[in-house]
Amino acid sequence: MTERLEDIATAMVAPGKGILAADESTGTIKKRFDSIGLESTENARRDYREMLFRTEEAMRNYISGVILFDETLRQKAADGTPLAELIRSSGAIPGIKVDKGAKPLALSPGEQITEGLDGLRERLAEYYDLGARFAKWRAVITIGDGLPTWNCENANAHALARYAALCQEAKIVPIVEPEVLMDGPGATHDIDRCYDVTHKVLRIVFRELHAANVNLEGIVLKPNMVIAGQKCSKQASPNEVAEKTVKCLKATVPSAVPGIAFLSGGQSGEEATRHLSLMNEIGNLPWALTFSYGRALQAAALQAWGGKSENVAAGQRAFAHRAKMNSLAALGKWQDKLEEAA
Template structure:
């Protein structure tokens, strides 16, 4: 594979393929394992992720890259093969989560707003991750909508951190996934779709202004935004068609055509709903960038439930994962349908 940033970025958003977000922190994967009554240990986390990465049909045909957690990029499979090598053999690009999480933003808004940390020592960490095989990275900024929120201080601070991270990534010849997420869930999620649109437009405009100031090469990034969706607690939920229409509209107004691709986060949507929204967007007509997926739970929920931590369920878990990957691969081409979903 080419080592040019632009080529790596294009490969991550190749037609019919998307990104598996398998970068759950140790605390997050524990919550997922709690639902299947499985203890979260280094071995159980390895076994689960090995099951996904050895799902040949999904990985070869529909997964362009995998975002990993620090533990996972260093792990070996049961037979001693580095997990990174298993991914590469399947044609998927290894990636790495590099932020250290969202922390309360200092000041009077600290009970609501956060700033993502992890810039200290990032240049050195990037050098190590490149040696370990990572060719792209992820940094997530979190924007909360509430009464009087977000503040300009929060939007600007997170956009600036995203730009500094992206510049450091490209310096290390690593493609940055730029992820500004306007939350649709959580305790402050009663906003309607129009408020999501307003805040997302504001956030994206600010992010791209900061990326420009940091001289980030837009042809060597992937954007990972939220879709335009009403908050989960909003009494007025939009149709799938409206979500697709408003998401494409805000992207056309804010994202330069130089960006090769946009890989959406699922952000609390159910598996099939996230797939439907993506497919409708791609079916809406020609777009200046590729639109695909970078899903975590929306790709893995069925697989983890089917696997249930039992060796005898590995093949069934892989089939469940392959189905969701295939459905989203079709959505990335604008060819998904309810009938295909049910035919599985």
Template sequence: MCAGGKGILAADESSSTIKKRFDAIGVESTFDNRRDYREMLFRSDEAMTKYISGVILFDETIRQKAKDGTPLVELIQKADSIPGIKVDAGAKPQPGAPGETITEGLDGLGGRLKEYYDLGARFAKWRAVIDIGAGIPSYTSLIANAQALARYAALCQEANIVPIVEPEVLMDGDHDIDRCYDVTEWVLKEVFQQLFYARIRLEGMVLKPNMIVPGMKSPKQVSYEQVAEKTVRVLKNCVPSAVPGIAFLSGGQSDEAATGHLDAMIKIGNLPWNLTFSYGRALQAAPQKAWSGKPENWGAGQAAFTHRAKMNYLAALGKWAADEEKKAA
């Protein structure tokens, strides 16, 4: 899932999230439009076969069929990619922790994992959300989310499904890069402590963390190399070498920044894990705009998706350069 430069496409947007994405391009979020858009991505032969190793799906998508009746899961499998599934029920306000959230979805998860396995999923994803602000994160929220991630991972491994463990420290706010580092270090250490208590086999999981970046409202600008150095340092301090792969989320970064940061990390070298990408918006914003809900734009949408997937593939190999972005998709 994380080797050879290939990365994971996060196509697991919830109904409300995909509606926001479609609203931005003037497309109604209907069952058919959501299917057509994702079918367009999964039929992008070059992108799917050369640059994508797995696809995270939403509950609706893993059950959908293409226009010709082929299950979307089969399109992914035919591209020699692995289907996966988002299994959390989203972040909800956490009692006793004002301004913070707890991710729900553990109730009945064992049964749902068995069903998803039968539908073709071989890995899963659970996202915990950690915000940075005045007085937060609190230990109350952090430990609750870390324990939920560990319980989820244990259920996945019992079901023969690889868990993607995603503790995301949000890049909202005006905090600087050092504050992001400190919070991320705390989060990762607590998460791996809880994974140890839950007896998770680290060799059978993938970590999906945030990069160490300043908040989007921070006035301080940083270079790709600064982000890479701090991200690699915190990972070496917190993530055991037994973890085979780390697939970064893009958060609110621009397409090019998410690519450039990954490339700079690979170029540091001497890393004990395979580093790659697991991007949603940073892989999909361009193809969504190019497609715009029009069947005649499938080719343009697929070309834009292929271009972004290739850029991140090159970055995961340490072979990306900014001038590559100037080439036509």
């Protein structure tokens, strides 16, 4: 059977389903494990992710795909089953983080450029053979005094487009992730400043995707929500976040894109869920709006598990609950009282 990029992308944003971002780098997962007093060993990382992937209620009903780190795509579960096969058997699609991280952008203080294009064609071919059918590349845009610069916006958009073209050449759906940060050292900007920067960044990204001949029907966009910086004294209401995010996306994202899977970007699990549900309640959208959350799906599960085998069931219950809440949000049907009933 031929696997069409358009079919994979559409499956990734299926109604009531979203993407689990489990692609934390070794350094990031260590910080997560430090919070529960657990040493970050290869087996501990395997056990934690296996707990998530074996949560049948969540994986079968609410999760369309899982973004993996290189190590995880190659790992096997405790019983010898490849973790990618665990994901596939639940009906979800395995994916892979392919960028090499954000590094300082030369001659542009305070800004970053994502690296990882060198050798990407060869890595994508290997990842395809290992079972990955979509990939992720994150570009980081910082708002600050005089930031972002045109140089940073343009360089990151161009890199995203080159990555996306290489993915499609390899029969892999690219998740295109330009993240305008809501946190960081200078995150005092208000929601209107975030709107302006996000609007500009998305326009540049789609210009570059067009120039690179990327098929928009075979991508998934993973943007930030339009939201005030974490250190802003005036935080916008949830309704304002939803309205301005939808307005920005309608002005910049072509209707050919099958779906938009938001990053949570420093929001709490419940905040990210509430905002997503309010957006879907607005309705009349040309693309699916869903989630591609990491911390917002995992934080409660990590704390409930605590690195102890006797707590696996508790960790799975916490993960299944957050996945279900976000599934409802992707349908515009989430309510506060559902959290309280948990």
